[in-house]
Structure formats: structure tokens, C-alpha cells
Amino acid sequence: QKEVEQNSGPLSVPEGAIASLNCTYSDRVSQSFFWYRQYSGKSPELIMSIYSNGDKEDGRFTAQLNKASQYVSLLIRDSQPSDSATYLCAVASGAGSYQLTFGKGTKLSVIP
Amino acid sequence: KAGVTQTPRYLIKTRGQQVTLSCSPISGHRSVSWYQQTPGQGLQFLFEYFSETQRNKGNFPGRFSGRQFSNSRSEMNVSTLELGDSALYLCASSHLTSGASYEQYFGPGTRLTVT
Numbered sequence: 642q643k644e645v646e647q648n649s650g651p652l653s654v655p656e657g658a659i660a661s662l663n664c665t666y667s668d669r670v671s672q673s674f675f676w677y678r679q680y681s682g683k684s685p686e687l688i689m690s691i692y693s694n695g696d697k698e699d700g701r702f703t704a705q706l707n708k709a710s711q712y713v714s715l716l717i718r719d720s721q722p723s724d725s726a727t728y729l730c731a732v733a734s735g736a737g738s739y740q741l742t743f744g745k746g747t748k749l750s751v752i753p
Numbered sequence: 754k755a756g757v758t759q760t761p762r763y764l765i766k767t768r769g770q771q772v773t774l775s776c777s778p779i780s781g782h783r784s785v786s787w788y789q790q791t792p793g794q795g796l797q798f799l800f801e802y803f804s805e806t807q808r809n810k811g812n813f814p815g816r817f818s819g820r821q822f823s824n825s826r827s828e829m830n831v832s833t834l835e836l837g838d839s840a841l842y843l844c845a846s847s848h849l850t851s852g853a854s855y856e857q858y859f860g861p862g863t864r865l866t867v868t
Contacts, residue, residue, distance in 0.1 A: 673855065675856070675857075677859075683861075684841075684843055684859040684860060684861050684862045685796070685843070685859050686859070687856055687857070687858060687859075690856050729795075729796065731796075733855065739784055739786055739801045739803075739808070739809060739847055739855055739857070740786070740798050740801060740809045740811070741786070741788075741796075741798060741857060742798070743788075743795055743796035743797075744795070745795040746795065
């Protein structure tokens with residue numbers, strides 16, 4: 642059974658701070674990792690993808706991957722109230738797999 | 754480029770009925786995946802279609818089925834509806850990105866309520 646674990650939160654950070662979201666996965670052959678943001682009542686929106694060990698930066702977002710530890714994280718710098726949402730970690734196993742396994746999500750609240 | 758579209762957006766059905774949901778992927782995307790989202794179970798994979806062929810199937814009963822047409826549009830069908838089928842049904846379309854990795858983009862979803 643492939644599992645993706647996230648802390649459900651809520652995670653509260655003050656505006657301007659760094660929010661750190663974490664995710665662990667059980668399937669060692671996982672090769673593709675994604676972070677989605679989901680606002681209440683809306684569908685998930687892809688914000689980051691990462692495939693190799695290390696860091697990947699895109700604007701205020703940095704994804705970090707450590708395959709040896711089966712760990713992926715998302716850092717949000719200069720957090721804004723508009724970042725308040727649920728963040729979903731998703732993992733695809735095997736080359737060319739379209740089947741994503743999702744964590745239950747971490748609810749982030751950015752306090753003005 | 755237009756995003757993924759899903760119709761209808763909201764549905765109310767009665768137990769025992771069947772329902773068909775429709776999804777049009779982003780232009781040029783040939784893979785369509787379906788997911789079910791509930792508060793208790795989160796997002797769960799239903800199935801994935803590519804070039805009219807089902808390539809992957811999640812752990813759902815046979816009441817859940819789907820198909821894909823030659824224009825990549827997809828439909829999913831749920832027969833003999835149960836109360837537990839009440840959920841947000843999400844369609845995602847994918848294309849091959851560099852490095853043979855697939856990013857999935859979700860549509861707005863269909864909110865199904867079974868009474």
C-alpha cells in the first residue's frame with residue numbers, strides 16, 4: 642500500500658514568515674513529486690514539481706527532495722494571507738506513471 | 754489556452770440511480786485521469802485513460818467506469834449510486850514534460866450529492 646503522509650495542521654504562520662510543509666512517502670520507487678494548493682471549495686492547483694534530489698526554486702516557493710529519506714518539503718517565503726490554503730503532496734511511482742497518490746493535505750493559515 | 758473543463762458542476766442524485774460526468778482536457782493533452790475527493794479519504798485515484806485506452810485503475814468497485822473518446826474527451830459513469838459516492842469528482846489532464854515526467858492539471862470538479 643503506497644502511502645503519503647502529511648501533518649494535517651493547521652499550520653499558522655505570521656505574514657512575511659517562512660512556512661515549511663513536509664511530506665513523507667512509503668514507495669521507494671517513486672520518481673515524481675508534486676505540490677498542489679487547494680483553496681476551500683476549489684480544485685487543486687499545481688504549484689511545484691520536483692524529480693531530482695535537492696532544491697527547486699520558483700518565485701517564493703522552494704521544493705526540496707531527499708529520496709534516501711523518502712522526504713519532500715515545500716517552503717513558502719514571505720508568506721502572504723493569500724497563501725492560506727490546504728497544500729497537498731502528491732507522488733507518482735515508476736517511470737511514466739500517471740497515477741498520483743496524495744497525502745491528506747496540510748492546512749496553512751497565514752496571519753496578517 | 755483553455756483549462757480542463759468538467760460538466761456538470763453540481764449534481765444531486767438518488768440512491769440506486771446512475772450518473773455520467775464529462776471532462777474535456779487541455780488542448781493537446783492526451784491523458785485524462787479521474788479522482789474522487791472526500792473529507793475522510795482525501796483524493797483517491799480512480800482511473801487514467803490515454804488514446805482511448807484505460808492504462809491504470811485505482812481500487813474502486815466495478816460500479817465506477819470510464820471511457821475516452823478519439824478527441825481525448827472523457828466520461829466517467831457511476832452506476833447504482835450509494836450514499837458514500839457523494840464526493841467531488843476531479844478530472845486531470847496531463848502531457849509529457851521534459852524528463853519524461855507528467856504534470857497533471859485539474860478541472861473545477863463535479864460535486865455529486867447522493868440522497
